[in-house]
Amino acid sequence: MKVPYNYLPFEFNNKSTKSIFNEWKKLIKTSDFTLGSFVKQFEEKFAKYIGGKYCIATNNGTDALILSLKAAGISKDDEVITVTNSFYATTGAIVAVGAKPIFVDCDERYQINVEEIKKVFTKKTKAILPVHWGGASPNMEAINKIAKRRGLIVIEDACMGIGAKIHGKSPGTFGLVGAYSMHPLKSLNVMGDGGMVVTNNQSIYKWMLKYRNHGMVDRDNIDFWGVNYRIQPLQAIVAMDCLKRLDKVIKIRNKNAKFYDSHLKNLKPFIEIPKRPKGYMETYALYMVLCKKRDQLQEFLKKNKIECKVHYPIPLHLQKASKQYGYRKGMFPIAEDQAKKLLTIPVHQFLNQRQLNYVINCIKKFYN
Ligand SMILES: Cc1ncc(COP(=O)(O)O)c(C=O)c1O
CATH class of the missing domain: 3.40.640.10 (Type I PLP-dependent aspartate aminotransferase-like (Major domain))
Structure with missing residues (x-):
């Protein structure tokens, strides 16, 4: 699939x-x-x-x-x-x-x-x-x-x-x-x-x-x-035209994200989902979680035809373009750690339940 x-x-x-x-x-x-x-x-x-x-x-x-x-x-x-x-x-x-x-x-x-x-x-x-x-x-x-x-x-x-x-x-x-x-x-x-x-x-x-x-x-x-x-x-x-459908799009993305959250939270400590504070509704432009062995997981999912992304592997302070400002590795440990672990999983409004189940099953299979 x-x-x-x-x-x-x-x-x-x-x-x-x-x-x-x-x-x-x-x-x-x-x-x-x-x-x-x-x-x-x-x-x-x-x-x-x-x-x-x-x-x-x-x-x-x-x-x-x-x-x-x-x-x-x-x-x-x-x-x-x-x-x-x-x-x-x-x-x-x-x-x-x-x-x-x-x-x-x-x-x-x-x-x-x-x-x-x-x-x-x-x-x-x-x-x-x-x-x-x-x-x-x-x-x-x-x-x-x-x-x-x-x-x-x-x-x-x-x-x-x-x-x-x-x-x-x-x-x-x-x-x-x-x-x-x-x-x-x-x-x-x-x-x-x-x-x-x-x-x-x-x-x-x-x-x-x-x-x-x-x-x-x-x-x-x-x-x-x-x-x-x-x-x-x-x-x-x-x-x-898209504005007319936007609320529906956000609703579906939230539903998909909730489904992922409900399964991925059981995969701790391999996967960590972020806190979702009350009163904060997200667009899920990106559905991101922290993963152990991120790169291997991404490769495994790719082999199983699940296309994931990394946003982004290099934080802005470590980009060559930021060298002029004197930033060094280790200055922002949380962002640097996340850059190694974050994975963005498809959450868009055109996914069906079979695809969502398949994503969860493949992630489970990888950690098993
Ligand atoms: C956080 C953030 N800021 C700025 C931009 C720039 O927007 P655009 O690509 O429309 O110039 C983007 C998206 O591309 C973004 O994700």
């Missing part, structure tokens, strides 16, 4: 493709190809879904992060505290605005370690950039408290967090700005790249709106020098 990690071949079935094509036909008739009414419609729908006041759709999640940092006034010589176990874009965005990433370790839930944040403040610290890693969330209330005490800005990397909730509130709505991604393997995905920023701050919103579109006031007038971070209207249409 095959258990693919990539679910995109099943994602756009005939029914959804038909409705997307119908909307694309309308777009073609209007030739609203740069921003326009479809993009606006999507931004309004997403802001409503996420529970924020203002949304701006961008090219991708990386641009959304850069736009957020720029809007918050982060620039040269500023320090931004972030976590060492994330996707490259979190750090790349900090560096892109000229600031310095200050890494901290993660915790047992693979989220930024809140206690560690307190140890790395300097006079140059301007912001904290927590990540909703894997579609789970760090303790945003605690992070906000720390930031408030120190007068720091919080910008959220909620790229994997669309559809998650912390006590009923969405990732990306705790800080000044939240950045989201619609990369094909995210909970809300398009047929390519897409991203969003969400904020409740009107002046920041207005600045971002202009910066995304060259700093233009109108066709002939530029307020300040900006860039082109505009989303493609074709993708905004795909996003609106």
Whole structure:
């Protein structure tokens, strides 16, 4: 039996493709190809879904992060505290605005370690950039408290967090700005790249709106020098279609994850599942567990046609690109240990019960 990690071949079935094509036909008739009414419609729908006041759709999640940092006034010589176990874009965005990433370790839930944040403040610290890693969330209330005490800005990397909730509130709505991604393997995905920023701050919103579109006031007038971070209207249409199904997708992923949890918890000490605190709903963008003999297990599962991934084998502070900052092996022991043990198992909404059983049986067989 095959258990693919990539679910995109099943994602756009005939029914959804038909409705997307119908909307694309309308777009073609209007030739609203740069921003326009479809993009606006999507931004309004997403802001409503996420529970924020203002949304701006961008090219991708990386641009959304850069736009957020720029809007918050982060620039040269500023320090931004972030976590060492994330996707490259979190750090790349900090560096892109000229600031310095200050890494901290993660915790047992693979989220930024809140206690560690307190140890790395300097006079140059301007912001904290927590990540909703894997579609789970760090303790945003605690992070906000720390930031408030120190007068720091919080910008959220909620790229994997669309559809998650912390006590009923969405990732990306705790800080000044939240950045989201619609990369094909995210909970809300398009047929390519897409991203969003969400904020409740009107002046920041207005600045971002202009910066995304060259700093233009109108066709002939530029307020300040900006860039082109505009989303493609074709993708905004795909996003609106997928948004209709998002809650269902999250529900199925949660059901699958619960099934895995219920079986894998019996495989301790070979497998360790993270704590799932009450009130935290995950998207399961990634279903990750710590495994003994991870690489051998991954190989065994591969031989049995179960496709797993590792997110990621090298933490950000140990990447060659981070050498300039003087980080060394051993500085963030939890993230470094997890990098050797974490395995991401397919949990997507297109798996059937037979496939889920097969995954569990194969893992059991390996440890037996
Ligand atoms: C945590 C995190 N941050 C940022 C990004 C960047 O998003 P994108 O690929 O849309 O630029 C991603 C996803 O790719 C991500 O997982």
